[in-house]
Amino acid sequence: MGESNENIQFSWGKKRAKGGAKMDTQFYGSFTFDNVKYSLYDCVYLFKNGESEPYIGKIVKIWQQNEAKKVKILWFFTPDEIRNFLRGPVAENEIFLASGDGTGLADINPLESIAGKCTVVCISKDERNRQPTPKEQTVADYIFYRFFDVGNCTLSEQVPEKIAGLEVNVLLNPKDEQVICYPDQDVQGMDQKVGAGLVAPLPQSAVKMDEIPVAPLPQSAAKMEDEIPVAAVPLSQSVAISLPPSVKEVDKAQVAAVPLPLAVEEDVPKPTQKVFKRTESTQKVLSDKMPSKKLKLSQDLTTKNMPSKKLKLSQDLTTQSMAPVPDVKVRSVPSAQQTTRQADRSKWFKPQPWHGKLAQADKEGRLVYIQNLDIRFGASEIVELIREALQLSCTAKPINHPTYDDPNNGKAYVVFNSRNIADEAVMKINSGLVVGGRPLYCSKGLLKVPKPASGALVGHLTISNQKMNPRQREEQKKAVSTSHCSQPNTIEYDLALDWMLVREKQAMKFSILHKRHAGERKSFAAKMEK
Amino acid sequence: MATSDEQAHEDRQDIKDEQLAHKDDEQAEKEYADFEARVRRTIYIDHLSPLVTAQVIKASLAQCANVVSTEFIQNYTIQYEIPAAALVEVDNVSQAQAAVDLMNNFPFMLGGMPRPVRAVFAKPDMFPDRPRKPGLKVEFSWVKQGDPGYDGMNKLKGLARRQEAENMALIKNQLEEEKELAAQQQETLEASNSKYDMLEKLITDGDITKLAQHYKVKLGDD
Numbered sequence: 001m002g003e004s005n006e007n008i009q010f011s012w013g014k015k016r017a018k019g020g021a022k023m024d025t026q027f028y029g030s031f032t033f034d035n036v037k038y039s040l041y042d043c044v045y046l047f048k049n050g051e052s053e054p055y056i057g058k059i060v061k062i063w064q065q066n067e068a069k070k071v072k073i074l075w076f077f078t079p080d081e082i083r084n085f086l087r088g089p090v091a092e093n094e095i096f097l098a099s100g101d102g103t104g105l106a107d108i109n110p111l112e113s114i115a116g117k118c119t120v121v122c123i124s125k126d127e128r129n130r131q132p133t134p135k136e137q138t139v140a141d142y143i144f145y146r147f148f149d150v151g152n153c154t155l156s157e158q159v160p161e162k163i164a165g166l167e168v169n170v171l172l173n174p175k176d177e178q179v180i181c182y183p184d185q186d187v188q189g190m191d192q193k194v195g196a197g198l199v200a201p202l203p204q205s206a207v208k209m210d211e212i213p214v215a216p217l218p219q220s221a222a223k224m225e226d227e228i229p230v231a232a233v234p235l236s237q238s239v240a241i242s243l244p245p246s247v248k249e250v251d252k253a254q255v256a257a258v259p260l261p262l263a264v265e266e267d268v269p270k271p272t273q274k275v276f277k278r279t280e281s282t283q284k285v286l287s288d289k290m291p292s293k294k295l296k297l298s299q300d301l302t303t304k305n306m307p308s309k310k311l312k313l314s315q316d317l318t319t320q321s322m323a324p325v326p327d328v329k330v331r332s333v334p335s336a337q338q339t340t341r342q343a344d345r346s347k348w349f350k351p352q353p354w355h356g357k358l359a360q361a362d363k364e365g366r367l368v369y370i371q372n373l374d375i376r377f378g379a380s381e382i383v384e385l386i387r388e389a390l391q392l393s394c395t396a397k398p399i400n401h402p403t404y405d406d407p408n409n410g411k412a413y414v415v416f417n418s419r420n421i422a423d424e425a426v427m428k429i430n431s432g433l434v435v436g437g438r439p440l441y442c443s444k445g446l447l448k449v450p451k452p453a454s455g456a457l458v459g460h461l462t463i464s465n466q467k468m469n470p471r472q473r474e475e476q477k478k479a480v481s482t483s484h485c486s487q488p489n490t491i492e493y494d495l496a497l498d499w500m501l502v503r504e505k506q507a508m509k510f511s512i513l514h515k516r517h518a519g520e521r522k523s524f525a526a527k528m529e530k
Numbered sequence: 531m532a533t534s535d536e537q538a539h540e541d542r543q544d545i546k547d548e549q550l551a552h553k554d555d556e557q558a559e560k561e562y563a564d565f566e567a568r569v570r571r572t573i574y575i576d577h578l579s580p581l582v583t584a585q586v587i588k589a590s591l592a593q594c595a596n597v598v599s600t601e602f603i604q605n606y607t608i609q610y611e612i613p614a615a616a617l618v619e620v621d622n623v624s625q626a627q628a629a630v631d632l633m634n635n636f637p638f639m640l641g642g643m644p645r646p647v648r649a650v651f652a653k654p655d656m657f658p659d660r661p662r663k664p665g666l667k668v669e670f671s672w673v674k675q676g677d678p679g680y681d682g683m684n685k686l687k688g689l690a691r692r693q694e695a696e697n698m699a700l701i702k703n704q705l706e707e708e709k710e711l712a713a714q715q716q717e718t719l720e721a722s723n724s725k726y727d728m729l730e731k732l733i734t735d736g737d738i739t740k741l742a743q744h745y746k747v748k749l750g751d752d
Contacts, residue, residue, distance in 0.1 A: 355604065376666060379658070388668065389670045401615075402576075409694055458613070459645030459715075461643060461644065463719065483639055486636060487636075496643075499645045509700060517693045521693075525686070
């Protein structure tokens, strides 16, 4: 999966004021990151690890304090996120700008968590908003005209005076029409390695589709919209359409694969891509005569019947904005940084139960078993460790069993985004990652554990060939769900005492062994110091 | 570009932003403090039957504690069949103490007999979903081939592996011991049971009086 190494291009742009409580903060108006220029009030994508959809936000502040580069992001909400508060019709690519005060309005994130730019155009009829040209509107990735107040959880079309302390003017459409370069640009080198290799490489030469009237197609925007087909589209059906540089690249682990036909003006190596569709977004097929059932393109004709499109992004997506960058490069998700967002999305998404996640990940070869961690490390510490040491994003879970496992040796399962990344991580960690004096070691795959026992516990005795009438049998069945403290005048009391004795001895043995282990480690470490 | 007014305003905003960033830290501390409070009123029950459900636990502890939540521990690492275990959160520390005491002083049987369960106070590292511990430094370094200390690290890895193996062996040993004890108890139980059955049969059939006559023993209740 592309770049998971340390050196992503970065340079500061325009300087602004200096400030901060200790005057150690430098504010900026723009910066270039991974060869994409970002300015204040640009709209960007940020990825949160574990989520398939990116967050969309507007940069409202950029600064560096000591070594850390930070951006303050004012959030947009997708219709999904505010489903419960939505009223009225919602356009396919409509989003909502956060307003008001409270959690979920804006967050400070490390600059490196930005995944790419996008275009968001405001179509509000408010006088402060420069009305967008039809062209702008149709090529934009998203549009908005409504605001979601995070304090009252209300939706409104009314443009507030200020948001996050800023005059609303700067948050609406920029005064100059955005320089949007069209089709002569091409969608570029997807730097990705498509691990699953599902999609066939695209032909270099465009094939014209007769059914689609290409003529009125202004060399402008066409967007791709696809279903989740399982097979690749027969290439003979690919369409010659000049596409804007917005192309989305998708997680290999996902199923569908649709080759993206690209414009041909330049000899661009065609990447293979898989695109996903948001489950709710409706699709509008461009022309019914499209032979391929699987590939649906919506094209932007200047005529009104252009449906709006929405592209589904998945975990390893990056997008390119429509804006000027001719040399568009797509960068894989910055594994280095995590996005924080305080909005409570947990209401909308059910967390996938860990067990299922693990099995799935193991099947795909993304599961790594790490040992010799500090037992105190929880999931977030491990994720942080992997992020800082390997610049990779992952999810983790400590798995020590409190009764039996040696507390000197902390174990955890870590799930990466792809098989290749997981392999890479294993190699790197085994090559010599030492955490707090503990050399870690790891391997791939789930440990073999017996299926959770479904029978009675060893030690729970049953009396066979007991003559009981049906009622007694019923009661005895129910007896599994009862409990009691045994009294000294029963047989079971004596038996129970036997067990307690065994248990105490056990506990003692474990404690002695674990202490001894701890001692061994200490003395070893001491010896090594010399 | 900014007027002095704007600048002042921006400064205030910036200070607010810094505070926002600090708030994250504060929040992390608070979260961890909450977590620790939860740990204090949670008990860890093991040697638990796999047949026992959260309901059963709740009902069984009702005499001394009100159970708020039960989380069963998943076995990911032990390749043998082990008893179940659960983290049981109750209302407050004193209830937790009461439950632990109860189960230590009397053999508490849950869902079967005679093997009793064991309860101890929970510890933070028992919770797989514990939050970030503020202040715990995640420090790492690379000691690769060719670096000084590489051999030492490798030996340490070997030591860790050996210790793991020792631990597993002990676990296996314990589990076998338990099986033996269970088998032995089962035998004794069945033997006692058949003895009692036989006695009962004798009495109900009246054979006992015949036996008494034969051995010229006086039966107590004559």
